[in-house]
Structure formats: structure tokens, C-alpha cells
Amino acid sequence: MACFSDRIMTTDNSSTLSPSTETPTHRPIRSFIRREGRLTAAQIRAINELLPAIELKADGAVLDMNVLFGRTAPVTLEIGFGNGESLLEMAAAAPNEDFIGIEVHRPGVGHLALGIERLGLTNIRIVAEDAVPFIRDRIADASLDRLLLYFPDPWHKARHHKRRIVQTEFANLVGQKLKKGGLWHLATDWAPYAEHMRTVLDAHPDFSSEHVGIGEAARPSWRPETKFERRGIRLQHAVFDLLYRRTNMPEPTA
Template sequence: MTDKNEPQEKTEVADSPVTTRRGVRSFVLRQGRMTEGQKKAFDRGWAKYGLSREDGMIDPREVFGRDAMLNLEIGFGMGKSLADMAEAAPEQDFIGVEVHLPGVGALLKEIEERGLENVRIYNIDANDVIDLCLPDACLDRVMVFFPDPWPKKKHHKRRLVQSEFVQRIRHKLRVGGILHLATDWENYAEHMMEVMGEAEGFANSQGVGEYSPRPDDRPITKFEKRGERLGHGVWDLVFHRTN
């Protein structure tokens, strides 16, 4: 769900480089420029809301100061949907992962303007967050909305949703926890369904091979509304961990 249109300039953050992992990354690194408002929000908010690879494995109860339902969104783009979800569910906690600084700054601005206390942010590759920062079985829900579809067949191997990635996510979810995927590319939806249908330890909440209606708690993005006006479909997949 990352915005691919804005240029980016470097700003110092706790982690550099954004990834330590080889293989399929959770992002495509693009240049971009933070607006003045995003820069100021970043400067004011990162120390409080930012999380670092250097922190190692976190204890979510210490991070948020309570024991609550914990959500992870991978690739939150410009952050509005994540802020909407966090504002609508103050009893839940949310961790967002995004490598593009304009998006991080934009979410910090949303957090500040809305007075949100239940959001924390990583500005590194989601693979590092999964492998180095999150304890097993700590998450209640993982959301991957509109990841880069890599539409050319020769690039399909670069798609984030692959069997190995899904199994690493599985170990971070509690039994019964939800993996929610969404895409507006039909071929990627079919690929996701194939991967998830074969994934050990997951069951389709809607039945074998079935897509899900959009859950009420997944906000409709501007990007999605624009796609709907153009006649583009959107496919949601909701699976839960069985063991």
C-alpha cells in the first residue's frame, strides 16, 4: 500500500540500512521527499513512536504499557488507513512497518493530529521486523494490503507473499490469529490463494478457495476508491492460524 509517486530524501533514523536480509524484500526502495509537515512530525514523534532493529526482540506489553490485541501492518504506505484503524479501535495496539520516509512522516503526523497512543512504527524491512524484533505467537493479526504486484511473469518470484514468508508470519501469530491479505491485481489474488491454500497451519476463514468480503475494519483507501471507479476489482483473503 506504499505510495509510489512521491520522491524521497534521506533523514536520519535509528536503523541503517533499511534491511539486513538477502532474498525477497518486503519493499521496493524508491527515492522520495518528505514534506515540511512530515519532517516536523517525524522530528517530534519518532523518539516516542519509533521502534528500532537495535531494540531486538520487543515485549509488546512494555512497548504499549498494557496487554491488548496486537496488529501488525506490513507496508502501510502513507499511513491513513492504519491511523483510521487505530483510531476506531483504541482498545487494540498496532505496529506499522514502512521503509519509505514520507509514509512514516505522514503517519506520525496523523498520530499527532488524532492523539493516538496505540501505534508504533518500524522504518526497516518487514523481514527484519519478523525475524529480529517480534517474539513468536505475539500477534493477533497481520495485514498486508496492496503489496507491489510485480505484474510481469518473470518478476513473480519477487512477490512478497510466498510460502516461506507465510510460514515465518505463522510463527509470529498466536493460534487463531488472522493473516489478512488484499490486492487489486487478480493474478496476484490467484497467486495468494494458491500459496495460502497450500500453507501448513492455516485455514481459509471463508472456506476452501473462497475470497472474503471486505471486513468492516479494513478502511477503503483513496487508491482503492479510484480503482473501483475504473472498474478494478479488489480481493481480500482472510486466513487464521490453526496450529
């Protein structure tokens, strides 16, 4: 894919500027590229009529999860839900838990909204914007029970490795938002990226690994198999599931 879902990519969204009237500014590297596929009539209806009631914007006050969902329950955040089928399956299987899904690909957003309507689910909210600002600004510290990152873009070329979302800076942010004992679950079908993930997170003081060995062929029962994953398996790619538990937490200030 060309968005957050199964392949998380990047864009600078730059436009042509006149050097005489505009001053170039630094643009942060993003972990996605916004490429719109064709929207069906049903997806257009879902975005126009269903999404507003369940959408969370990147701008706004820090969220109180108990107020947002009207109850106290474990909260899982998924970055890049693709067409939303795996998120729907997880949320339907865990009605006593709450879920936030992030995806910038509008057909996927519309597909998920339709699925929520079809199944009558009330435990999912959707973010259709960049994940990092939303997590940084709207998620309270130590408020997430799980963060899911399934099949992000591996950025195969060495010169593009800096675009990978799994970097120490992002791990710092995830560690800040997870509760003590919270779980970061990552999955990839690209062995060099799995190695990169392990290199970053094995060295990070906030996390301890819980996967067996290098995480190959270790999909937990709670993670549905994705469409992209099945394609990778057909191409004889190994699939890695990496589990990292949030351990160290800062001491509260007096």
C-alpha cells in the same frame, strides 16, 4: 506507490564494485524499493521531533508487547501502511487494541506521525525499515493477533513473481509470529495475485481460509478503503480480501 504502502516493491540497493577489490555477495530479494518522495516541512518536523518517541528499529531485543504499550491488549501489525490514513482510522476506532505499522516511504511515515499527534493516539508504533528482518528478529513467536498486508506489489511479469512477498517462506514466518487463532488479512486488486495468494496459503498447513468464495468484493467492516483501492476500483479492478486463520501450532517442547 513505490514502497511498502499500497505497492510493495523490491530493490537490491547494489552499488558499483571494483572486481579487483570487492567480492560479490548474495543479496536477498527484498519486497520493496526505497524511493523518496518530496517531504513537506511538517513531515520533516514529524520525522525529526515526533518519530523518535514512537519508532521501533529493526535491530534490538525481542519485543515484549505488554512492556512496549504499557498494557495487555490485542496487537495488530500492518506491513506497508502507505500514508497511514487507514492505520489511523483502525487505531482510532479500536483504542483498546495496539498497532505496529511498517513503511519505508518517509513521506508516509511523516504523515502517519502527524496523524498520531493530531488524534492524540498512544496505541501505534512505527517501523521505518524492512519488514522481514523486523518481524523475524523483534517479534516474539505467537505474539500477534493480526497481520495485515494490503495491496502489495503484484509483480505482474512472470519472471518477477519470485519478488512477491507472499511466498511459502514468508508464510512460514507469519505463521510463527501469529497466535493460535490469529488472523492474516490480505487484500489485492490484481486477480492473478489473489490467485497466487490462495495457491500459497490454501496449501499451507498452518492456515485455514475464512473468506467466502475467492474473496472478491468481500472487504470486512474493519478494513478502511484505501486511496490506492479507490483508484483500482475506478479502473474497474476487482478487489479481493483474503482471510487466513492460524490453526496448527507446534507442540511445546518438554
